[in-house]
Amino acid sequence: MLDEKQLQDAVLTYVKNEYIDDEEEADELTPETPLISGGIVDSFSMVSLKVFLEKKYAIKIPDEDATPTAFDTVNKIVKLVKRFKEGK
Amino acid sequence: MAYSDKVREHYQKTIKEIREGGLFKEERFIHSPQAADIKVEYPEGSELASLINMCANNYLGLSSHPEVIKAAHDGLDSRGYGMSSVRFICGTQDIHRELQNKLTKFLGTEDTVLFPSCMDANAGVFEAILGEEDVIIADRLVHASLIDGIRLCKAQYDSFKHMNMDHLEQKLEMHQDKRIRLVVTDGVFSMDGDMAPLDKMVELCERYDSMILLDDSHATGFIGKTGKGTHEHFGVVGKIDIITTTLGKALGGASGGCVSGRAEIVEMCKQRARPYLFSNTMPPVIVAAASKVLDIISETTERRDKLEQNTKYFREKMTEAGFDIRPGQTPIVPVMLYNAQLSQDMAKDLYAEGIYVIGFFYPVVPQGQARIRCQLSAAHEREHLDKAIAAFKKVGAKHGILGLKKKEIIEKFGL
Incomplete structure (x- = not known):
């Protein structure tokens, strides 16, 4: 079973490294920060996040589930990964 | 009636949402040729205002150049108005071939194919040359037309942080x-005016066995010693596999674009690119005029040199005046304001002072990075620039932003 805290940390770290240049902004990022509606990740760049999750957790997220809403916060992403990893 | 009340209401609601979101775009009617001085009717029905145009892509001031206009007339007389055909049926004239050859020579590539626009070139090139086994790795801030082209193609997609070479690697x-x-990048990025470090990118692409595509629409004709573009500036002429660029900006500004680069890539576009x-x-009229533009800029660098001087002068004076100017060397000069409302208010005040500029904010630029984008032209004389700088100073003082840095502007106006 996936450890939720570890999963959250991994996604948070990835988002910081992948999308944020400014250290101050990276420090301010929390699991509830809106990523797409907040303008941090644009919907097109979201693809690299999807590829990362699929590779790291050996899952396949169908395009219809990889919506900007489902990817909008780290916590939502965690939920999504758990759903496909554990069938929840 | 198929266009039912329900359908109408749906669109009316969407348009209302666009308005309420502050994203509604309006046309301003220009009653004169494109130039440094223009006459504008705005809002619709109002008296004409005489303005200095600081927001056209008319970088070399060739949009209404007498020799270009004459070449257009000659083209119209000798080759007619329309061709009523796509290129490969009966739409290719000798002058299309001639223009392609001139572009190939100017850009320092192997071959070139014309498209109706650079938007079309970008929409068509990816699908024509890549399949699902391939990957496109694009800078996060590439132009919307590249993103559309990438979406239309089956290749996998990834992106790297804007101009971050470690991330690209x-x-x-x-x-x-x-x-x-x-690897896909703009040469000069249209909103920030910064230049992709092509020397480093080419080196990485060689090391990791990757092709590189450059959209040089905001550079062709004036960046680099002889105006070839960003690749000339960084000393990598001949090393860019694919250049897409436009005839709709510096090169006369009418329309048209091209894919220029490796001979096989160009051939694949002719065989497979849908646009x-x-x-x-x-x-023909545009082909003939664009061909003349290539002659003019190949003969002398006078116009790009003047643009370079104008750029230097404007950037220096605006920085001295206390504006937060995004640093760079290109004629795209973003005056950073961060707050969306401030960008709109200042653009409106500048309009009243006779200066035509546009304020940009999210989603055209990233959240919290609203700005007024000024674009310089070789058509600007020193008096135009001095008037614009004076107006900026007046309006900047009114809003109390002169001398303020990013943090202070954000503290004062919020994001």
Whole structure:
């Protein structure tokens, strides 16, 4: 079973490294920060996040589930990964 | 009636939402040729205002140049108005071939194919040359037309942080298992006016066996010692596999674009690029005029040199005046304001002072990075620039932003 805290940390770290240049902004990022509606990740760049999750957790997220809403916060992403990893 | 009340209401609601979101775009009617001085009717029905145009892509001031206009007339007289055909049926004239050859020579590539616009070139090129075994790795801030082209193609997609070479290298390393890698970038980025470090990118692409595509629409004709573009500026002429660019900006500003680069890539576009295959050919009048533009800029660098001087002068004076100017060397000069409302208020005040500029905010630029984008032209004389600088100072003082840095502007106006 996936450890939720570890999963959250991994996604948070990835988002910081992948999308944020400014250290101050990276420090301010929390699991509830809106990523797409907040303008941090644009919907097109979201693809690299999807590829990362699929590779790291050996899952396949169908395009219809990889919506900007489902990817909008780290916590939502965690939920999504758990759903496909554990069938929840 | 198929256009039912329900359908109408749906669109009315969407348009209302666009308005309420502050994203409604309006046309301003220009009653004169494109130039440094223009006459504008705005709002619709109002008296004409005489303005200095600081927001056109008329970088070389060739949009209404007498020699270009004459060449257009000659083209119209000798080759007619329309071709009523796509290129490969009966829409290719000798002057299309001639213009392609001139572009190839000017850009320092192997071959060139014309498209109705650079938007079409970008929409068509990816699908024509890549498949699902391949990967496109694009800078996060590339132009919307490149994103549309990438979406239309089956290749896998990834992106790297804007101009971050370490991040690009990570991505190139990660995608070594793909058949073909294609790195995609703008030469000069249209909103920030910054230049992609092509020397470093070419080196990385060589090391990781990747092709590179450059959209040089905001550079062709004036960046680099002889105006070839960003690749000339960084000393990598001949090393860019694919250049897409436009005839709709510095090169006369009418319309048309091209894919220029490796001979096989150009041939693949002729065989497979849908906007080339299914859209009308460029009209003779525009081909003839664009051809003249290439002659003018190949003969002398006078116009790009003047643009360079104008750029230097404007950037220096605006910085001295206390504006937060995004640093750079290109004629795209973003005056950073961060707050969306401030960008709109200042653009409106500048309009009243006789200066035509546009304020940009999210989603055209990233959240919290609203700005007024000024674009310089070789058509601007020193008096134009001095008037614009004086107006900026007056309006900047009114809003109390002169001398303020990013943090202070944000503290004062919020994001």
